[in-house]
Amino acid sequence: MSAKGANDKGRIETVEEHPLDHILRQDRLPHIWCPGCGLGSAMTCYAQAIERVDIPLKKQVLLSGIGCTGRIAGYVKVDSYHTTHGRAIPFATGLKIANPELCVTVFSGDGDLFAIGGNHFLHAARRNIDINVICVNNFNYGMTGGQQGPTTPVEARTTTTRYGNFEHPLNLPHLAAALGAVYVSRWTTLHCRHLEKSMEKALQKRGFTFIEIICPCPVGFGRPNKLGEGLEELRYYREKSVIKNDASWDEMVLHMRGEEPIVVGDFVDTERPTYLDLEEQMLRAKGLIK
Amino acid sequence: MKYWRRPLDKDKIKTPKGHIYIIPDRCKGCGFCIEFCPKGVLEESDEINRKGYHLPKIADGKEDDCMNCNFCMLICPELAIYTEEGE
Ligand SMILES: Cc1ncc(C[n+]2csc(CCOP(=O)(O)OP(=O)(O)O)c2C)c(N)n1
Ligand code: SF4
Ligand code: SF4
Ligand code: SF4
Ligand SMILES: [Mg+2]
Numbered sequence: 001m002s003a004k005g006a007n008d009k010g011r012i013e014t015v016e017e018h019p020l021d022h023i024l025r026q027d028r029l030p031h032i033w034c035p036g037c038g039l040g041s042a043m044t045c046y047a048q049a050i051e052r053v054d055i056p057l058k059k060q061v062l063l064s065g066i067g068c069t070g071r072i073a074g075y076v077k078v079d080s081y082h083t084t085h086g087r088a089i090p091f092a093t094g095l096k097i098a099n100p101e102l103c104v105t106v107f108s109g110d111g112d113l114f115a116i117g118g119n120h121f122l123h124a125a126r127r128n129i130d131i132n133v134i135c136v137n138n139f140n141y142g143m144t145g146g147q148q149g150p151t152t153p154v155e156a157r158t159t160t161t162r163y164g165n166f167e168h169p170l171n172l173p174h175l176a177a178a179l180g181a182v183y184v185s186r187w188t189t190l191h192c193r194h195l196e197k198s199m200e201k202a203l204q205k206r207g208f209t210f211i212e213i214i215c216p217c218p219v220g221f222g223r224p225n226k227l228g229e230g231l232e233e234l235r236y237y238r239e240k241s242v243i244k245n246d247a248s249w250d251e252m253v254l255h256m257r258g259e260e261p262i263v264v265g266d267f268v269d270t271e272r273p274t275y276l277d278l279e280e281q282m283l284r285a286k287g288l289i290k
Numbered sequence: 291m292k293y294w295r296r297p298l299d300k301d302k303i304k305t306p307k308g309h310i311y312i313i314p315d316r317c318k319g320c321g322f323c324i325e326f327c328p329k330g331v332l333e334e335s336d337e338i339n340r341k342g343y344h345l346p347k348i349a350d351g352k353e354d355d356c357m358n359c360n361f362c363m364l365i366c367p368e369l370a371i372y373t374e375e376g377e
Contacts (some may be wrong), residue, residue: 008334009350010335010346010347010348010353011335011337011348012311012346012347012348012371013309013310013311013312014311014312014313014314015311015312015313016313017313018313018316018369018370018372019363019372020369021369024369029369030316030368031368033367035318035319035343036320036369038317038367039367040366040367040368040369041364041365041366041367043367044363044364044365044366044367045364047301048364061307114372125310125317170344189365190326190365192361192364192365193361196364197292230320230322230367231320231321231322231325234322234326235325238326257338258356277363
């Protein structure tokens, strides 16, 4: 490592490589995300988690749909699929059924997973397909210019809700829990350590897991909603976040304004037979497999 | 630090120390590492990188305060800063 900068007072020692560089595709970096966007923090937590868990990188697969969040599959150096808009979950389901040895994770945005792709989420969770879904919720369609989406809070301003949003948003952990997800958690990108641990947990857990990451998108959501730049939005998270693992479904609703808290935590951690467990059990009972 | 009762292993247990590293041209000056370091080790410097962003530096008098908690590494969106165990 070169140490050219260490003599000036307070100057941090300069190097050329980062300890997680080997997990990322260096030929694709730097990433395209805006300054102050939280997606880079979310990706770093994921890179750290897949390196820490006891699952060989060769057995891990990462899928995304389309959007700013969707770029993640292109940056992480495991087998990955950057699928069509909204369709990462069906690809993931196919992969897991065809090769149950794989640890399959979908990392995508709120619009991709819950607007165009909402139906797939419903059925993968219901079937308890053993995959992990990580949703970066920035409350808008970041990539296409900050339009309103299915998680945009009531009253929030986006480019398509100029007078404020009149629609009720989805409450993602509530939805995932109601569909039978075996692990459900929510953190903001300020809760790096909790988030990284939750990712480790989800990767190792059998069954359908869901993590929601509340993330600053200063361009599409922060500025129009007076949350400011990325740093100011993280300060807002620090002020308003409450860790409450036993939160009620009502408490999980996000308002992202005024004095309303941002309730985060590990909301669900349970067991339920997976799709493949049930298949095996039933076919065995009928004597169709040994 | 004053102890009510001196822990038996006081001589053996040391607060971890960290050494900070930066890859200057990756930084986008978001300030996350500076604002959220639990020990207040970092501050904005006058130094500008190739992209035109102000790099973080170690604040005056904080040279020995990094405890290698790794938080700056996890929160940095650009994989620009990290720490290793120091002396
Ligand atoms: C079939 C199809 N419809 C629409 C689009 C345009 N489009 C690209 S990304 C996107 C929304 C992304 O929103 P989200 O998933 O929240 O990701 P973000 O950019 O906020 O991370 C849309 C509508 C597309 N690429 N393909
Ligand atoms: S538009 Fe929003 S989500 Fe996309 S990179 Fe910029 S800040 Fe991030
Ligand atoms: S490792 Fe922790 S204490 Fe050291 S600079 Fe980073 S955030 Fe601060
Ligand atoms: S968190 Fe990273 S990009 Fe942001 S100021 Fe610190 S080193 Fe620079
Ligand atoms: Mg989005």
